[in-house]
Amino acid sequence: MSISRTGLLGLVLVGAVGLTGCGSDEGNAAADSGTTSAATTDCATGALTSGGSSAQANAMTEWVNTYQGKCAGTTINYQSVGSGTGRQNFISGTFDFAGSDSALSATEQPAADARCGAGGKAINLPMVTGPIAVTYNLPNVDEVVLDGATLAKIFNDKIATWDDPAIKALNPSVTLPSLRIQAFHRGDDSGTTDNFQKFLGAAAAADWTTGAGSKFTGVGGQAAQKSDGVTNAVKSTEGAVTYVEQSFAENAQLPIAQIATGASSPVTLSPETVGKAIEGAQVTGTGNDLALKLDYGTKAEGAYPILLVTYEVVCEKGLAPEKAALVKSFLTYTASDEGQSILEDNGYVGLPEAVRSKVAASVAALG
């Protein structure tokens, strides 16, 4: 009762927009997508209600519009209500699948399995990857290299000025101003904060001792509301620095710091470096469950360590047949080459082929 009502909180109706182009037939889609066998859009009909992670909301909007254009008679509604709410609405049966910034926890797993009927199992499928940029506002400085330890100290207010020796040591060729560092973090709970703090904890265990979690745990600094809030704050404040999804930094034309990971040279954020990091992730799920464990402390050459992998939480088996067919059809599309490649215009990074093919195989096994 109360859970369904909370759906209204951040209601973003994704559906119903793409229906105009419904004349396009299914054969076209298959021809376009080419390479992978799974990409043939086997349309199902019906309506799905889903939601959760706001980090993948833009990806979902794009996917839903394209999918509904291909498949007439489908309505997919993705509500950007937050991962926690998404998982709980999935468990309570309100959502047919959930988008989530983190895989189901051990405590949630039994309830989620029960939701999928007797003998059912809820699984996590990594679907959307969003790199997290460290972005800053420094007059006349185009390139800055930072590392985990420095970032941890900046976000704990232990480093207060940009010309601090620790930052200078990482940027020998850059003239850094003697500006007060104004570190901005997210005031609302968010998966971005969680992943950034996991990175700090892994890359600088000695300097970041307060752990991870979707709430910022550091000391000091300032908070702003949502991704656009921190981006605007940095944009309007000289000396400011924050962590935010890449697309926000790019849209605001803010520079993105390179990260010194311990590899031979600092890593620049790019689809390749992010893909490299995901390839290095370890699958902790069993069977078709593809929950990933990212190596935030990676020192691999050219692997960008700060990123967010968001999942679709679905029933492997046990959803009502007509819903199951539509979920399978929709996720088949999102996990296809075509589905992944359209993400890159929206500030996301497609899954590397090694991971994508595993996800596609898991989707194919959905029943």
Next chain:
Amino acid sequence: MSLGSLPPLGTDPSTGAEAGGHSGAGTTVGGALPRTGGRSGERRGDRLFSALSRSAGILLLGIIVAIGVFLVVRALPALRDNNGNFLTTSEWDPNNTTPSFGIAALAFGTLLSSVLALIMAFPVAIGVALFISHYAPRRLAPILGYIIDLLAAVPSVVFGLWGIYYLNDKVIDTSKFLADHVGWFPLFGNDGIFGRSIFLASIVLAVMILPIIASLSREVFLQVPQANQEAALALGATRWEMIRTAVLPFGRPGIIGATMLGLGRALGETIAVAVVLSPAFVISFNVLEPSKGVTIAANIANGFGEANVTGRSALIASGLVLFAITLVVNMIARAVIYRRKEFTGGTL
């Protein structure tokens, strides 16, 4: 002085604009009417109306009780799992595998920001109300009153956006000035970063509650019996003395009621505070700095989407505390008004 104790003439049994109202269910209905008329016809109407209004009253009570029960039931699971002391802990970490959270910093921040807002808004609001009721030219007064009512109707998110995109810069400048010149004052300590502070949140809240207090107080001031005011003037009082001796004492219960309504809104304001405030779970009087406080309502807005089962239950527990704080504040206001009642004659 002696004028102040004059019993107001022309006593009007209506409670006027006094907040809420314990005028109760139809006790004053038709007192002066002869009761000889047709027994059943009129009586049935009376009974029907009295039953309707009584059930409305009972429904209201029922809703409040239901909200209370809902909050308690939903809060209990988190309170059971809590590893910290709910009343004295400052940190808020209910989504952890070993949840630990407490209301201390939240309740403190909520009260601090609301009280500051009240201190800022109250004198201005009373001034505005008096100006409209007693000083403004006849033709201007209704227009001003209308504008004040309009201000009360602006959605809070608009105040929030205005606060963060416009007011924040001004507040940063003011804060710097205060810190530079009166930095020895405990409230104004700092470490070089300003803005997004409790101070900013309080100002935004003050602007939001100002029209509520002003609008209700104006209504009360307009109801001061003309005879009282004329009596004061006839005894040689200047206009200000007349206001002091006739208007303000008469309006005091109404002012208190209006203030408590305003305070209630400040305590519960969610989005505007969530947008302007940089939250941190600490108890601090450094009102100029960011990350030196947080309010209950803003924390619920910030945390609800990503909360797990325990986290959500914990947020509801904090909502329960807010509910209790608001109830207590209102009861205190009630008590004050009741105590004043005997001194102000038939105004209530």
